[in-house]
Amino acid sequence: DAKTTQPTSMDCAEGRAANLPCNHSTISGNEYVYWYRQIHSQGPQYIIHGLKNNETNEMASLIITEDRKSSTLILPHATLRDTAVYYCIVRVARGNQGGKLIFGQGTELSVKP
């Protein structure tokens, strides 16, 4: 079952902010929102995760709506190397069900010069 919905593809101009949306309307109270990305022919790379508060790290910012039914990943200054497929995943962080990352189709972000 698809637990998240993301646009299939997006374009972004180099140097501009890339805003990638994700809908997760059936998210449970103990599920976190995780973002990974996969550059072509490589393994996925962890970006950021959050529960209900907005989060920021050196790679990106994660904005989660108050009802937690959607979120947005923000790459503040996209570069050509940010071209990748971005996956939004919801999962339980702890316990026996924690750890299983089920990937949806993701958003293919193309950063253009």
Add this chain to the structure above:
Amino acid sequence: GAVVSQHPSWVICKSGTSVKIECRSLDFQATTMFWYRQFPKQSLMLMATSNEGSKATYEQGVEKDKFLINHASLTLSTLTVTSAHPEDSSFYICSARLASSSNEQFFGPGTRLTVL
């Protein structure tokens, strides 16, 4: 972050042969490792969960006798594709979970298998 390696990075084999892929956590211990398969233009599909010292748990539709998983130590899990056929050609990716409460997972670089 923690490093996960896979070996080989790519392999070409004849139909009917078996191929072993190794997944190692280089600088941390992983009680749990995961194996994924990815076909061209598709997303990653979870195949199985591998726990150190016990039998792997396979996802629905994945043949456990065809995809043998061994997790003999806290830093090594192996996936053996037995009697490989061209339809098994795919990108195989492993991930390892830190043996802590954080449940963070780190992914390997993947292994490209081509069966002729």
